[in-house]
Amino acid sequence: MSDPHLGFIGLGQIGAPMAKRWCDHPGGLTVFDVVEAATAPFAERGAHVAASPAGVAERATVISLMVRDDAQVREVMSGPDGILATASNGTVVIIHSTVEADTPAEIAALCKPHGVAVLDAPVSGGAMGAHEGTLALMVGGDAEAVALATPALERLGTLVAHLGPIGAGTRAKLARNLITFASFAAVGEASRLAEAAGVDLAKLGEVVRHSDRVTGGPGAIMLRGTAGPLPADDGLRPIFEHTRGLGEKDLTLAIGLGAELGVETPVARQAFDQLGAALGVPHRHSLDTDNPDEGDDR
Structure with a gap:
């Protein structure tokens, strides 16, 4: 299990650049996406393309999901062609999607009788971080499963933070995104104020980005x-x-x-x-x- 075969399901704006960082994994990579064209670049780089999530689980023992929402996570896991139809005992499934706080624990309970472990590991850093491999991953789950998945996760980001039991990663992501979007609301208000005062907003944006790099932004007080x-x-x-x-x-x-x-x-x-x-x-x-x-x- 030092080089488990990896699987990645969901090759969208964030998922595709994440999965590409696994293409040269010594244990191999299998991918799936409902959009067939999304899998073509992976086939060209030597990855196996499965016809369903079940096809991914036939080959992979560490599988990441980056799909849209709770419903898609559940379908990928337990649908007719889902992971649980073929997953072997000891498989670790990693949910990167931002879902409801209780969903990861519910999925883990569903998987336990099959001998499949579940981690929730939502990410922060956006498409840029996904492309550059500099994401922060907020991980919740059993320590043994985290240890098994960590080498693969470390290819995706420069910070892999195990925050507690299953669900802790998702709760951390919801809190982290609160900071992001509340800050955006403040930016809107500040921009209206600055514009009314005759300030050049583009140059003000340069100042904000520069000073946040120096001070650490809102995270500096955490x-x-x-x-x-x-x-x-x-x-x-x-x-x-x-x-x-x-x-x-x-x-x-x-x-x-x-x-x-x-x-x-x-x-x-x-x-x-x-x-x-x-x-x-x-x-x-x-x-x-x-x-x-x-x-x-x-």
Whole structure:
């Protein structure tokens, strides 16, 4: 099992570049996609093309799925031509699709009588990370199955994080995507504010990308093992209290600018309300756009 035969099902925008990183795997690769044209580049590179998920499981003992949604995951696993129709005892199936939080555990329970282990390993890094092999993989599942799958997963990304039992990877991905899309909403609001103020948005985008590379962006404050308030003697507390003060001051100024320019800033107002708790240093505070340097415990 040092070089298990690998399988990949779902050769879309993310799945195809991921699977291509397995084409030179010593144990071989079998692929399947409902779109026949998607498999042609793999056949040209020496991979076996199966006619169904069951055909993949006839050959492969470590199988990745990157399909669209929960329904497709279930069909690929337990449909008439699904993996469980042919999978051998000891097979490991890795679900990369972003699905509902409880789906991986439900699939694992379905597979257990067949001797098939399931991991959930959604990815972060997008198409660029898939092409470059720099994805982050958030893995949930049994340690033995994770150990078996890790050499293959390490070909796909530069960070393979085992986060806990089955389902932990999916829960982590949902939390990670909350950061992404909430940030996008903030970008929309900030762009409207900057545009109304006459700022060049393309150049502002360059500044944001540059500074995020330096500071680490939102992940820079994710240094703690709990989301609760920081103890009084925690070394991070004075740093985060300082960050809270700066943030509340600058958010107040942005909200004030929005009021001056007639730009609504609901994201900024919610950020002002929640910033202290997010940093683990909640406190009594008030929003005063007329006197931005004044307030409770700034």
